[in-house]
Amino acid sequence: MYRNHLRIATAEGIPATIFATLLGGPFLTGFLLYLGATAGEIGFVIALTTLVNVGQVIVAFLIQRLHKRKWVLILSVFLHRVLWGATGLVPFIFAKELWVPAFIMLYISAFVANAVIGVVWASLIGDIVPGRLRGRYFGIRNTILNALGSITLFVGGFLLDKYPGGQGFLILYIIVWICVVMNVVIFLFYPDAPFERSAETKFVPMLRKPLYDGLFMKATWFLACWLLLQTLVVPLYSYVMLEVLHVSYSITSTMTVVQTIFMMISFYFWGNMNARFSNKTLLYWTLPFIAASCIAWSLNAIIPTVLALLIIHMLLGVGVGGFNQLSFNFIIGDTPKNDRPMFIAVYSAITGLTSFIGPLVGGKIFEWIEPLPRWVQVFGFQTAVGILLLLLALTVGRKVLKNPNPHSF
Known part of the structure; x- marks a missing residue:
């Protein structure tokens, strides 16, 4: 029976991946530029996706009153997909200044x-x-969905280059709305596993469980600080390519495809390694790849731009692919089952807050450095952040995530 459930969970991800790919990444940046957004506004929009995660602490408490989770999930999916898809109607409904x-x-x-x-x-x-299948299953699922995401990125970039401006985005949003319908329908077939609720019934005692778990909180605070630095530059890669380097949509989307391909390769690698090493140890090994991706922007000074961008996105794909997969495995695998929703919520709230601040500050910094020499925007800022990330990984990261004694830091 569980195999059928896994197939449904994978099938649900297909329209969701197409939907999120065409509305996120370089297409989100491109659509915001089409609407007239500044670098600061783009950073703010990118940051918003993580700020709302702070509210997950309340959600984790409220769902304890549920015996079944499926219909709450379906309603939330419906609202999310419809509201995000409705952003495509903005140019048709509102005056340009709005x-x-x-x-x-x-x-x-x-x-x-x-x-x-x-x-x-x-x-x-x-x-x-x-539990025994999580590493391998999510590795396979992520590989399949990211392969689809790569194709979607390529097709989306081709369409925007062939039909520039509003016409291209209109085509993308038509595809998006088809995926909205498909995604909601597939969720109707989702399994609804019995919900083992927390033994705590009050909010504060329930919140104390993750907050008083020393190992969990040390890892969470480190990853939150890491994401604060990482999101100063990584979410704005597309902005630098489109607005600073002035490369085309097709090249920008191709770079994201390259990143996705290397993410897919890394999913298989990290998934298999997860059978031998802990989530936290493997998380540590992903950090130098992300730092190296930021530092690699300096290659723009010595090699052709396209080649530099390829190296940047290959490193980012390996690093971020592993980081996202292993951090997810960490919060669902290294936490107690009955209290898992609150552990998930606390992790998401803390990392969401720092991931909100990162792109917001990063977008403003790109505005502030605009009058400076061009190399500062092209690679100077990114390289400086990459060096800080590498130092953070080799010092605090090594102590928190790669400690030979699992019972102490």
Whole structure:
């Protein structure tokens, strides 16, 4: 029976991946530039997706009153997909000066619903996938969905180059709405595993469980600090390519395809390694790849731009692919089952807050350094952040994530 459940969970990810790919990444940046957004506004929009995760702490408490999670998940998915898809109507409904504010309002509403999805889906999928299969299953699932994402990126970039401006984005949003319908329908077939609720019934005692777990909190605070630095530059890679380097949509999307391909390769590698090493140890090994990706922007000074971008995105794919997969395995595998929703929520709230601050500050920094020599925007800022990340990994990261004694730091 569980094999059928895993197939449904994988099938659900197909339209969801196409949907998120065409509305996120370089296409999100491109659509915001089309609407007239500044670098600061783009950083703010990117950051919003993680800020709302702070509300997951409340969600984790409220879902304890549920016996079944499926219909709450379906309602949240419906609201998220419809509201985010509705951003495509902004140029048709609002005056031009209201395009960016209207987009932001719809975007915020969509990701409030997504905060609910984050807790409920992670809690449910953690119960659906047997513990012994998690590393391999998520490795295979992520590989399949990222392969699809690569194709989607390539097709989306081709369409925007062939049909520039509003016409190209209109085509993308038509595809998006088809995926919205498909995704919601597939969720109707989702399994609804029995929900083992926390023994605590009050909010504060329930919140204390993760907050008083020393090993969990040390890892969470380190990863939050890491994401604060990482998100100063990584979410704005597309902005630098499109607005600073002035490369085309097709090249920008191709770079994201390269990143996704290397993510797929890394999913298989990290998934197999997960059978031999702990989630936290493998998380540590992903950090130098992400730092190296930021430092590799300095290659723009000595080699052709396209070659430098290829190296940057190959390193990022290996690093971020492993980081995302292993951090997810960490919060659903290294936490107590009955209290897992609150552990997930606390992790998401803390890392969400720092991941909100990162792109917001990063976008402003790109505005502030615009009058400086061009090399500062092209690679100077990114390289400086990469060096800081590498130092953080080799010092604090080594102590927190790669400690030979699992019972002490």
